[in-house]
Amino acid sequence: MDNKFDFQEDKIVNELNNRKTKLALLQLPEGLKKEAIRLVNYFENNTNSEIIVSGETCWGGCDLALDEAKNLGVDLLIHYGHAPFMKKVDFEVLYIEIEDKTSIKNLLEMSIKHLKEFKKIGLVCSVQHMHQLEETKKFFENLGKEVIIPKKKGYAYYDGHVVGCEYNSLKLISKDVDAFLVIGNQFHSLGAALSVKNSIYLLDTYNNEVIEMSKLRDKVVKQRFAAIESLKNEKKIGIIVGMKPGQKFGSFKVIKKKFENAGKEVIVITMREMSNDKLINFYDIKAFVELACPRIAVEDHDKYEKTIVTFKEALVAIGDMKWEDLLENGFL
Ligand code: SF4
Structure with a gap:
C-alpha cells in the first residue's frame, strides 16, 4: 500500500452506501493505478457496489472518463487525484483529491538559503499539497517575509492552487512578489516558470530538493x-x-x-x-x-x-x- 497518499477509502465507502450505487467506474492517475486491486476489494467488501476500473490514461481533472462511464451505464464516476476542472459536467462525478502526507519541514528549512534575498514571496501548490499552504506561509512570515497566496482564477479550484495548463492566478500577483515558491513537482513549477517572469523555486516533495527553475526554463x-x-x-x-x-x-x-x-x-x-x-x-x-x-x-x-x-x-x-x-x- 502506498503510505505517501491519503486515499480517503472510508469517504468513498460512505458515498457509495449513501448513494446506493450499484455500479461505479474508478479512475486513477497513472502513478496510482497500482492501488486498483486494493481499492476495488475494499470498496466491494464494504458496500453493495460493483467497481470497474478505467484502464485508460488519466492525466488531470480535464481527463474525465465520461464516455466510458456512459458506455458502461455506471451510476457514478469516482475520479481520484484531481480537483474539479470542467465547469459543466453532465454526469455524477465524485472527485477524490489525494493529500500527499509527506512532511515538508525539512524542505522548508532547505529553502531558506535559496529564498533569503526575497522579501515578498508568492506561494502556490498542486492539489496534493493544499493542506501545507498555511504551514508554509507561517514558516516564511516567521522569517520576516511577506507571503501572498493568489486568489483562484482560471482552472484553479482553490486559492493558491495551480494546474499545469494556465497560471492566471500567478499572473495576477506577479508584479507584487519577488519570487514564487511552488510546492509539488517539476511539472507545475516549470509551467509557472514559462508563465511569469519572476524567479520560481520548487519544493520538490518527490525528490526532496529545492530547485530554481531558470535553467530548465531557458x-x-x-x-x-x-x-x-x-x-x-x-x-x-x-x-x-x-x-x-x-x-x-x-x-x-x-x-x-x-x-x-x-x-x-x-x-x-x-x-x-x-x-x-x-x-x-x-x-x-x-x-x-x-x-x-x-x-x-x-x-x-x-x-x-x-x-x-x-x-x-x-x-x-x-x-x-x-x-x-x-x-x-x-x-x-
Ligand atoms: S495541464 Fe491542464 S489540460 Fe493538461 S492534463 Fe493537466 S489539467 Fe489537463
Missing part, C-alpha cells in the same frame, strides 16, 4: 523557438483536436483558415491520446498544432520525432502574435 524556451521556426517552414500542417472532455485549447477553425490563407495545406485530425506512432502514420506531415493539453507539446518534446506546437505558438508562427509576447506574457 532550455525549454529554446526548444519552443525551434519548434515554431520549424512549423513556419512546413508546407503541410496537421491540426490535432483533443478528444478528452476538458482539453480544448484554441479553435481549429481559426488556425486552419490562417494557415490556408498563408498558402499551407492543412488537415484537422482528432486524437484522444497523442503518441509518436500515431503522428508517424501521417508520414507526409512533419509539423502539427495540438489543441489538446498545451503541456503535451512542451513536456513531451523529446518523445516526438515531428514538430508539435501549441495554439499560442501557432499564432506566433502565423504572425498574429510576436515571439516577444510569449516571453513577456507567458507560454501558458
Whole structure:
C-alpha cells in the first residue's frame, strides 16, 4: 500500500452506501493505478457496489472518463487525484483529491538559503499539497517575509492552487512578489516558470530538493523557438483536436483558415491520446498544432520525432502574435 497518499477509502465507502450505487467506474492517475486491486476489494467488501476500473490514461481533472462511464451505464464516476476542472459536467462525478502526507519541514528549512534575498514571496501548490499552504506561509512570515497566496482564477479550484495548463492566478500577483515558491513537482513549477517572469523555486516533495527553475526554463524556451521556426517552414500542417472532455485549447477553425490563407495545406485530425506512432502514420506531415493539453507539446518534446506546437505558438508562427509576447506574457 502506498503510505505517501491519503486515499480517503472510508469517504468513498460512505458515498457509495449513501448513494446506493450499484455500479461505479474508478479512475486513477497513472502513478496510482497500482492501488486498483486494493481499492476495488475494499470498496466491494464494504458496500453493495460493483467497481470497474478505467484502464485508460488519466492525466488531470480535464481527463474525465465520461464516455466510458456512459458506455458502461455506471451510476457514478469516482475520479481520484484531481480537483474539479470542467465547469459543466453532465454526469455524477465524485472527485477524490489525494493529500500527499509527506512532511515538508525539512524542505522548508532547505529553502531558506535559496529564498533569503526575497522579501515578498508568492506561494502556490498542486492539489496534493493544499493542506501545507498555511504551514508554509507561517514558516516564511516567521522569517520576516511577506507571503501572498493568489486568489483562484482560471482552472484553479482553490486559492493558491495551480494546474499545469494556465497560471492566471500567478499572473495576477506577479508584479507584487519577488519570487514564487511552488510546492509539488517539476511539472507545475516549470509551467509557472514559462508563465511569469519572476524567479520560481520548487519544493520538490518527490525528490526532496529545492530547485530554481531558470535553467530548465531557458532550455525549454529554446526548444519552443525551434519548434515554431520549424512549423513556419512546413508546407503541410496537421491540426490535432483533443478528444478528452476538458482539453480544448484554441479553435481549429481559426488556425486552419490562417494557415490556408498563408498558402499551407492543412488537415484537422482528432486524437484522444497523442503518441509518436500515431503522428508517424501521417508520414507526409512533419509539423502539427495540438489543441489538446498545451503541456503535451512542451513536456513531451523529446518523445516526438515531428514538430508539435501549441495554439499560442501557432499564432506566433502565423504572425498574429510576436515571439516577444510569449516571453513577456507567458507560454501558458
Ligand atoms: S495541464 Fe493538461 S492534463 Fe493537466 S489539467 Fe491542464 S489540460 Fe489537463
